[in-house]
């Protein structure tokens with residue numbers, strides 16, 4: 001995610017191209033690749049989002065191969081996942097079937113959610129691509145969240161968006177940002193979220209040399 005849009009260097013374009021392949025024709029390899037690039041920590045990092053879930057009606061955006069979806073349903077929450085990639089959904093459906101999971105999975109894009117206003121208590125997105133910072137996605141997430149309650153309440157929870165490391169070798173990999181380098185991206189998201197009626201707080205989580213903050217965007221009362 002980048003506040004301004006300078007031309008990307010070739011290696012960044014190659015990286016984005018490769019990730020798109022992984023969401024489509026190589027979806028069958030997604031779990032293995034994500035395990036590898038996170039040194040076995042992917043599921044642990046994405047599960048950090050679950051500590052910040054509020055209420056029982058949970059929507060997961062871009063649920064990929066359905067691992068977190070299965071986990072949320074196992075915890076007794078009423079869970080729905082949306083995923084635009086048919087290849088990812090195929091893998092996720094297989095996983096849900098094998099687990100005998102009660103979670104539902106729909107073909108949908110986070111820019112236009114096929115749900116009623118106020119239908120969910122928490123919307124979750126883990127390791128989302130750039131789509132998550134789009135104004136229309138933040139507006140849709142805010143729309144499908146229930147009206148805010150006194151104290152803590154309905155929220156969008158994002159994990160794995162701004163992963164930083166203070167290990168200089170890990171920082172060479174394009175999926176890790178050097179420590180302290182995501183402050184601008186955080187501020188950019190904070191402003192966009194505010195426009196959508198969501199207030200961002202950053203919950204820090206450190207795992208060895210890697211920081212995986214969880215971004216909690218709570219729905220505010222309309223002025």
Ligand SMILES: C[S@@+](CC[C@H](N)C(=O)[O-])C[C@H]1O[C@@H](n2cnc3c(N)ncnc32)[C@H](O)[C@@H]1O
Pocket residue numbers: 023034046061062063064065082083084085088108109110111125126127128129131
């Ligand atoms: C890096 S994967 C993350 C998958 C999973 N959440 C995880 O933690 O492993 C990003 C996912 O977002 C999905 N995606 C991309 N654009 C999207 C959009 N506009 N709306 C919803 N999901 C989207 C991709 O198809 C892909 O499955």
